[in-house]
Amino acid sequence: QTVTVEVLDHLEHLALVDFRDAEGVERLQKAIRFADQLREVNTDGVEPMDSVLEDRCLYLREDDVTEGNCTNELLKNAREKVEEYFVAPPGNIPLPKLEERDTFLQGS
Amino acid sequence: WVPVVGLEIHAQISSNSKLFSGSQVQFAAPPNSLVSFFDASLPGTLPVLNRRCVEAAVMTGLALNCSINKKSLFDRKHYFYADLPAGYQITQQRVPIAVNGSLSYNLCVDNKMSQMVTKTVRIKQIQLEQDSGKSLHDDTRSQTLVDLNRAGRLGLFSYFSSPFCVVMEPDMCCGEEAAAAVRELQLILQTLGSSQAVMAEGQLRVDANVSVHHPGEPYGVRTEVKNINSIRFLAKAVDYEIQRQIEELENGGTILNETRAFDAKLGCTVPMRDKEGKQDYRFMPEPNLPPLILYDAKSLPANMNHQQVVNIDWIHERLPDLPSVKRAKLVERYGILPEHSFALLNEDGLTEFFENVVKQTQMKPKKVIGWILNVLLSYLKQHSLTVKESPVSSFILADLLNLLEKKEISSTAAKQVLAELWKGEGKTPLEIVKEKKLELIQDQKELDQICQAVIDGQENEVMAIKAGNLKVLNKLIGLVQRETQGRSNPVLVKQLLEKKLSE
Numbered sequence: 001q002t003v004t005v006e007v008l009d010h011l012e013h014l015a016l017v018d019f020r021d022a023e024g025v026e027r028l029q030k031a032i033r034f035a036d037q038l039r040e041v042n043t044d045g046v047e048p049m050d051s052v053l054e055d056r057c058l059y060l061r062e063d064d065v066t067e068g069n070c071t072n073e074l075l076k077n078a079r080e081k082v083e084e085y086f087v088a089p090p091g092n093i094p095l096p097k098l099e100e101r102d103t104f105l106q107g108s
Numbered sequence: 109w110v111p112v113v114g115l116e117i118h119a120q121i122s123s124n125s126k127l128f129s130g131s132q133v134q135f136a137a138p139p140n141s142l143v144s145f146f147d148a149s150l151p152g153t154l155p156v157l158n159r160r161c162v163e164a165a166v167m168t169g170l171a172l173n174c175s176i177n178k179k180s181l182f183d184r185k186h187y188f189y190a191d192l193p194a195g196y197q198i199t200q201q202r203v204p205i206a207v208n209g210s211l212s213y214n215l216c217v218d219n220k221m222s223q224m225v226t227k228t229v230r231i232k233q234i235q236l237e238q239d240s241g242k243s244l245h246d247d248t249r250s251q252t253l254v255d256l257n258r259a260g261r262l263g264l265f266s267y268f269s270s271p272f273c274v275v276m277e278p279d280m281c282c283g284e285e286a287a288a289a290v291r292e293l294q295l296i297l298q299t300l301g302s303s304q305a306v307m308a309e310g311q312l313r314v315d316a317n318v319s320v321h322h323p324g325e326p327y328g329v330r331t332e333v334k335n336i337n338s339i340r341f342l343a344k345a346v347d348y349e350i351q352r353q354i355e356e357l358e359n360g361g362t363i364l365n366e367t368r369a370f371d372a373k374l375g376c377t378v379p380m381r382d383k384e385g386k387q388d389y390r391f392m393p394e395p396n397l398p399p400l401i402l403y404d405a406k407s408l409p410a411n412m413n414h415q416q417v418v419n420i421d422w423i424h425e426r427l428p429d430l431p432s433v434k435r436a437k438l439v440e441r442y443g444i445l446p447e448h449s450f451a452l453l454n455e456d457g458l459t460e461f462f463e464n465v466v467k468q469t470q471m472k473p474k475k476v477i478g479w480i481l482n483v484l485l486s487y488l489k490q491h492s493l494t495v496k497e498s499p500v501s502s503f504i505l506a507d508l509l510n511l512l513e514k515k516e517i518s519s520t521a522a523k524q525v526l527a528e529l530w531k532g533e534g535k536t537p538l539e540i541v542k543e544k545k546l547e548l549i550q551d552q553k554e555l556d557q558i559c560q561a562v563i564d565g566q567e568n569e570v571m572a573i574k575a576g577n578l579k580v581l582n583k584l585i586g587l588v589q590r591e592t593q594g595r596s597n598p599v600l601v602k603q604l605l606e607k608k609l610s611e
Contacts, residue, residue, distance in 0.1 A: 014186075014388055050181065050393035058398045060416055063123050063160035066130030067144035074140060074148050084139040085244070088190030 003029060008105050009098045016095070021104050111282045111350040112327060114317040115229075117293065119303040120239070120310070121164045127238060128155035128198065135309050149193035154396050159418065161236060162205070164302035166402065166423050169206025169234050171296055171430055176420050178402045180205040182236075182394035187387060191241035201391050204235035205400065212432065213292035214450065215285060224446060229289050282350055283343030290314055290339055295431045295453060307338050314342055318349040320357065328353070328363060333377050335369040345370040349377050434459070442466065442473035451481050457495035458485070461502050468506035471513045479509060483523070487530060499532035508537040520594050521546040548597050555596060559604045562587045573609055581605060 008019055008028075019025050071084055080087035098105060123133055129146040146153035169176050181203045184196040209231035217223040294312060297303040305312040319330035333349055336342045348370075353363050368377040403409065405421040429437065435449035438459065444452075452459045462480045466473050484505065488498060508529070512522045521541070528540045541547055549555050562584055563570055572580045581602065588601045 010388070014390060016188075051395045051398070053395075054398050056398045057416065058157060058400050060159035060162065060418070061125075061130065061156045062415070063125055063158055064130060065125050065132040068129075068131035068142045068147075070145075071138070071140045071143070074143060074145075084141070086140070086190075092188055092190075 003032065005098070005105055012103070012105070013095050019104055024104070109320050109354050110323050111318065111320050112330070113282050113286050113346055113350075114330075115286060115290065116315040116317065116332075117290065118239070118313040118315075119293075119297055119305055120312070121161050122301060122303050123158060123160045123164065125158055125160075127158050127161050127236065130156075149195075155198060155394075157397065157400070159415070162400065162402075162418050163423060164300075165205045165234060165236050166418060166420055167300050167427065168297065168302045169209065170420070170424050170427060171300055172206075172209035172211055172231050172234070174206035174209030174231060174234060176206050176402060177203055178404075178407070178420075179203065180235075180400045180402075182397040182400070183391050184394050186390045186392075189240065193241070197238050197240065198394050198397070199237035200235035202393075204233045205402075206234040207232070209234070211289060211293060211296075213285075213289045215288050224450070227285060227288075283345070283347035286316060286346045287339045287343040290342060291454075292431065294339075299428055299431055299434075301428075316342065316346050316349070318346060318353065319363070320350060320353045328357075329365050331363065331365065331377075332367045333370055334367060334380065335371075337372065341370060341372055344375055345377060348375060352377065442477070444473060444477045448477050448481060451485070455485065455488075455495060461495050461498070464502035465506045465509065468503060469509045469513065471509045476509060479505070483526065487526075500526065500529050504529060504537065511537055511541065515548060515597060517541055517546050517548055518594060518597060521548075545593075545595070547595065549592055549595050555592075555600065556604060558588055558591050558596070559601060559608060562591065563605065563608055570609065581609075 003025070008025065011017060012019065019028070075081050075084065075086070078086050095101065120133075121127070125131060126133055126147065129144045131142045131144045131147055134142060144153075146155065166176055180200055182198055183201040185199050185201065186196040188195060210228050211231060212226055212228045214224045214226050217225055290312075294305040294307075297305040297312075303311060307313070314336050316333045316336065317330045318333060319328040321328040331349060331353070333345050336345050349368070356363060367380045369380045370377050402418050402420055404419060408417065408419060431453050435446065435453060438444060438449040438452060439446055452462055458480065461484075462473075462477065465480065466476055469476065484498070484500070487493075487500075488495065493499075505526075508522055508525055511517050511525075512519060517525070524544065524546060525537050525540045528535070528544070529537065535543070566584060566587065569580045569583055573584075584605055585598055585601050588596055588605070589598065
């Protein structure tokens with residue numbers, strides 16, 4: 001059972017990964033096969049865990065102002081700024097459709 | 109056609125600091141000044157939950173009759189946008205803090221305040237979630253300016269209501285119901301103090317989900333309408349969208365499951381750009397936050413640090429009177445009508461003003477309410493003032509009403525005095541009455557003479573009255589009023605005239 005081109009294309013859109021070549025896709029397939037081993041364990045009636053820390057106490061912070069006010073520091077790493085705003089392109093630039101993209105997946 | 113409207117409402121929690129960081133929460137601060145390293149999503153930072161936000165969410169859940177989940181979970185909702193630097197938003201998608209509540213609100217039938225009907229909308233859930241930043245679109249330079257003050261973690265919770273409003277006629281009614289429900293929610297949040305819920309300051313945002321279908325058939329495809337900036341626009345947007353969908357379907361078209369923006373200037377909804385088909389948010393548990401555990405009196409742990417415990421019962425005991433309860437109490441205590449109580453609660457500070465006047469005057473509350481709602485409120489509206497900004501204080505108004513009650517001035521004169529008081533020149537009602545000579549004539553003899561003079565001068569009218577046409581008496585009363593320049597008590601005048609005419 002292989003992962004379809006549609007799913008790979010969908011993943012490239014969502015996560016902006018680039019499967020780049022056959023080896024990349026095969027690595028993904030291997031990872032899925034590896035994770036699928038989990039299905040061999042019978043988990044009927046067992047609540048799934050979220051994380052190994054899930055039985056810790058969630059710390060509640062008091063509603064005090066303790067940080068912020070560091071505009072200059074924050075903007076130091078920004079490539080482009082206007083006054084004190086970060087500058088970004090006018091909107092999301094969507095990944096072109098599969099047919100129009102220069103991607104390994106095209107050939108699949 | 110049966111329109112179906114659901115609302116997704118985001119209310120900004122009234123707190124000093126943000127939901128997951130210690131940055132300040134403040135309206136209109138310099139861009140990116142209220143942003144911490146966590147808010148900017150710099151690597152190595154972690155979210156820390158604000159206790160006050162949890163309490164606000166519990167309070168609101170209780171006020172809206174929800175079941176509070178003693179264990180609720182946080183999730184990540186992934187999508188890309190410049191104002192969401194982490195690439196995901198922390199929310200509560202699987203198990204939110206409160207579920208299955210209800211909100212009752214009131215609607216005027218045919219715009220008549222005297223005929224009110226109560227409706228209920230179900231609340232699907234209340235969840236705590238982050239807000240994104242604010243983007244300013246600079247079309248001239250083709251760029252977006254990002255300010256992360258709001259974003260990055262303003263305590264925000266979202267209230268989902270399941271579709272409500274099944275109405276036979278789809279025109280005005282649904283927009284109105286949506287607006288009324290949101291208005292009541294706004295009042296509740298303000299009463300609780302959990303949010304100031306001012307739409308103009310972005311503290312309350314409403315997205316509407318609208319669809320139409322034929323009775324008996326399954327629900328139609330729904331659209332989401334965003335960019336609604338006031339309750340008034342909410343009603344318009346919903347109504348427009350309902351109409352648009354009906355027309356589209358009647359012309360043989362189809363409705364797309366899309367997101368549309370409300371254009372306030374044009375009064376219509378338009379498809380939103382920048383939405384790439386169906387979003388896959390790839391929800392996953394937030395690994396940095398363990399489950400949120402709430403307690404009640406029974407489950408309270410013995411040895412836990414008090415500061416780490418949120419006790420649902422403790423919060424419940426301290427809930428203030430909700431608007432519906434306040435209204436009922438006002439009606440019972442003062443004998444005013446239900447529609448009066450609505451008007452009082454609808455204007456910030458008006459209830460307090462009314463109660464203060466009642467305390468300081470002998471005039472009955474049933475009469476005072478007329479002066480508050482018909483006179484004072486219309487003055488305030490005319491001059492676009494809030495109750496707090498009123499140039500006439502409750503003390504001064506009470507003073508004026510006392511003069512009226514003691515029959516030292518007429519009702520007409522009282523209105524004249526109020527107009528003068530509105531100038532805010534610091535004069536007392538009595539001073540103005542004396543200045544403008546508005547006192548009612550107390551001298552019986554003088555009044556008697558005037559009445560007699562009027563009778564003597566109106567032979568025809570007198571004959572008509574003696575013949576049985578009692579309505580003409582009003583004309584004589586009017587003449588006496590004119591003669592006295594409005595300074596006669598019409599009740600007294602009527603008595604005197606009647607007495608004389610029967611002799």
